[in-house]
Amino acid sequence: MKKLAVFGFLMGLILAPSAFAADNDVKIGVMAPVTGQWASEGQDMVNIVKLLAEEVNQAGGAGGHKIIIEVGDDGGNPKTAALAAQRLVTSGVVAVIGTYGSAVTEATQDIYDEDGVLQIATGSTSIRLTEKGLPLFFRTCPRDDDQGRVMAKHVQTMGFKNVALVHDNSSYAKGLAEEFKDLMNQAGIKVVYYDAITPGDRDYTTALTKIKTLTPEVIVFTGYYPEAAMLLRQKREMAWDVPIIGGDATNNLALVDIAGKEAAAGYYFISPPGPSDLTDDLSRAFMVEYQSRYKNLPSSVWSVMAGDAFKVLVEAIKNVKEPTAENIATYLHDGELKDFVGFTGPISFDRKGDRVGDVYRLYEVDKNGKFVLAP
């Protein structure tokens, strides 16, 4: 009898939201790694979306529709994510925001697509995800190939005529380096050195000494922050003052600790803006509110991308007749949503569901070891 009571109670919990939801309400799922190795990312994602949803509902909802948020925990794990996706689909969501990690997102793409649920990924930069032709899939984060393009653009505008290109043989860094190299060739900038260093090594002076003999105007490094820091430090020990430009995997304050402030000063890297660098009024006001509610700022930009996904959805729901996944997708795809003002800059989507425009910005390390947006 007791068991039956518990079962009944649980069934009640599961059915309650759908049973009592008014016809006019719109349910949006947030699939995020609330537990597991990326828990801090996932919790930030949920916090941001819930806070935004409260604001929208207090202001009378999106186009008269009340927004109900349904959270699914993917645990940062493709298997758990598939279960979370099934659960969100059965709970009757129109659209799902998330998730962090391309492999996790990929495990859920087909589930949402088959059941006609719109998905906006937030921290999934793998190129493959939008190349499948899924009509209901979007993302607010940039793609891995965008970064190479932005990097190349900055190298060009800074006026460098030849570059030394270094990667670390990881699939991410090598892919980025190859992308960048092609763009350099198209732009007519000479790549005088193209080689990999071994990650985890401590001494990169051999490579640096060789690069020095080729007299490049700039070194571009596409790997991660520990190696970037060693390159900076050893470059300084050699008393060589060539600039280095790195990718978004070097956006970590440990870089300055390892390299030392003097060696890190003047280092450039490309990265989406961090939450503390969103300086427009809209973002700043929201971050103040976020901080007063949850005590901290979101730890990275990827959770802010979830906030952007939510804002885009609300904008679409306001502007379509009937808030169905198809209608929202048509609205997002067909250029009706153009340069929508999000936290991370203007948002538009192309036919594939990728975000159009540059999310990446150029950062510089200043004399005090702080990361500042380069002018």
Added chain:
Amino acid sequence: MEFFIQQLTIGLAVGGIYALIALGYTMVYGVLKLINFAHGDIFTLGAYLGFTTLISFGLNGRVGTGPAIAICLILVMGLSALAGHIMERAAYRPLRKSGRLSAVVSALGVSIFLQNAIMLIWGAKSLAYPADLLPQVLISIGGHSVPLIRVLVFISSIVVMVGLNIFINRTRTGMAIRASAIDQGAAKLMGIDVRHVVAIVFMIGPALGGLAGVMVGISYGQISFSMGQLYGLKAFTAAIIGGIGNIPGAMIGGILLGVVEAFGAAYVSAAWKDAITFFVLILILVVRPTGILPERVAEKL
């Protein structure tokens, strides 16, 4: 020529560190015929202990950089020796009578244990020795400007190795170590306490490994809990190139490996550096299966 000299100095400095670690492998092998796979992690432990004494305890700020580094090196060598001794008592001595394979598996276990213990104590993020610990200056050697740190690393590793050589060849304990390496049974009959000799070997090796760890920390800054894997593998290679079990062989092997790596990366390709290194290993093993200094292995330890 300038390029060649620069690469040579880099190779010598890196090689000096490889040689210091390789000595730990080769001494243990010489006496016990055991490859101590945990040696790379003792090296990591040394780097972290150095970080704690030098930076966390603020030794650097209290007594000035020079004395602080000296005290730190002595402390770390002592603590690493202690760690080596505990490791020998806990993981190898109980297995002395069982087969060599059991001891090797035990060594792998110690390696995993140490690496994870370091991660739990100091954290999974890499730590950094301050970059301004030693002045970043260039000094001139025969018209070529070379970073001071590079020179210091090479000289100190040479000094330590010469000291070790004198210890092994000129002292009674050294003689006991040599005797135990030739024939443990006969050494016992001659009144040598082989257990004591093994204990000493397991303190000298880790002390040198710990020293190398601090040197890497000071000269390159960044230390991480998994750094012992790569250095351990390279030093093990160096010991084999030199002829494992042979102390001068480990020194020559280490320095040769460092120089080959530097030239491989400089004149062929940085991405192929490790491939070149191991190709050299294979080549030497094909031509001289016992390493560069195979003769009189037993007498030289």
